[in-house]
Structure formats: structure tokens, C-alpha cells
Amino acid sequence: MATNLKVKRTYNISADVVALVKRGVEDLHAAPSQDAFVEEAITAHARRLRDARDAQLWRQAADDPDYQAELRALDALFIDDDRDAWKG
Numbered sequence: 001m002a003t004n005l006k007v008k009r010t011y012n013i014s015a016d017v018v019a020l021v022k023r024g025v026e027d028l029h030a031a032p033s034q035d036a037f038v039e040e041a042i043t044a045h046a047r048r049l050r051d052a053r054d055a056q057l058w059r060q061a062a063d064d065p066d067y068q069a070e071l072r073a074l075d076a077l078f079i080d081d082d083r084d085a086w087k088g
Contacts, residue, residue: 006035021034021037021038022034024037025037
């Protein structure tokens with residue numbers, strides 16, 4: 001859900017974090033602006049959280065007998081098509 005619309009928000013963060021953001025932009029040139037630096041950091045963190053949740057769901061699916069049975073049924077249903085696709 002990417003959008004170019006920017007919304008002005010105010011958050012209370014520690015002075016140390018403000019300094020990290022400033023250093024990231026001014027010294028390390030990690031982003032074109034402090035806003036961009038913070039946006040990129042939040043987006044990356046959200047991605048890590050989503051990926052961790054997805055990994056947990058896949059671990060649960062690996063232990064779910066119903067899911068495994070459905071997976072085997074789908075494999076059997078499409079085995080010929082898969083072979084044909086691999087042959088080229």
C-alpha cells in the first residue's frame with residue numbers, strides 16, 4: 001500500500017535516537033533526509049516483523065497434518081504437469 005501522500009506526525013523519541021537519525025543522514029548519507037531515514041527504518045522493521053510472522057506460520061504448517069495432507073494431494077494432482085514443465 002505505497003503512497004506518496006505524506007502525513008505530518010509528532011512522536012516523542014529519545015535524544016539518542018534523534019542523534020542517530022541525524023548522524024545517519026548527515027554523516028553516513030544513509031538517506032536523503034531525516035524523514036526518509038525514519039520512514040525507511042520503520043518500513044524495514046515492519047518487514048522484519050511480517051517476515052518473522054510468516055516464518056512462524058510456515059513452521060506451524062509444517063507440523064499441521066491437514067496442511068501436509070492437502071499439500072500431498074496437490075502434488076499428486078499436478079505431478080504430470082510439473083514433469084512436463086521441467087522437461088521444457
